[in-house]
Amino acid sequence: MLRAILVVSAILSLAACDSRINPLNWFGGDREQRIAVDPATTEIIVDGRSLVSEVTQLSVEQTTSGAIVRATGLVPRHGYFDAELVLVDASQTELTYEFRAAPPLTPSATAIQRIAVGAELTVGELAGIRAITVIAQNNRRSVGRR
Numbered sequence: 001m002l003r004a005i006l007v008v009s010a011i012l013s014l015a016a017c018d019s020r021i022n023p024l025n026w027f028g029g030d031r032e033q034r035i036a037v038d039p040a041t042t043e044i045i046v047d048g049r050s051l052v053s054e055v056t057q058l059s060v061e062q063t064t065s066g067a068i069v070r071a072t073g074l075v076p077r078h079g080y081f082d083a084e085l086v087l088v089d090a091s092q093t094e095l096t097y098e099f100r101a102a103p104p105l106t107p108s109a110t111a112i113q114r115i116a117v118g119a120e121l122t123v124g125e126l127a128g129i130r131a132i133t134v135i136a137q138n139n140r141r142s143v144g145r146r
Helices: 002-016
Strands: 031-034 054-063 066-075 081-090 094-102 113-122 131-135 139-144
Touching: 054 131, 054 139, 066 081, 066 094, 066 131, 081 113, 094 113
Parallel strands: 094 131
Antiparallel strands: 031 139, 054 066, 066 113, 081 094, 131 139
């Protein structure tokens, strides 16, 4: 009985803790950075899908096998599909993704829509990673370990 009480109190203490020991605090809140697009700069796009207009939310949620990166973005109209976080850069300490989606096959007059996507990362892929960035057409959002 005493052991159970000690375990429960340790778990509750850790959950309330704001330290790096608490796995729920591995990544903090997201930060937004606006991007100025230079029309003179051209980029070869291997992926036929376009960048979503804007990333509105970014979070990293812990799982038993690693983490899930979740992003929500805005697309110009209804019908975008095949959305994905495409890994474009993986340094020793940072992962950078582009948020891409395929435009609708038929035109739609519906206003701006939200689209959500996720990417699974294993514990091994997260080793040493201090920040995760998701890029859209008009902004980028980043989350980092505390």
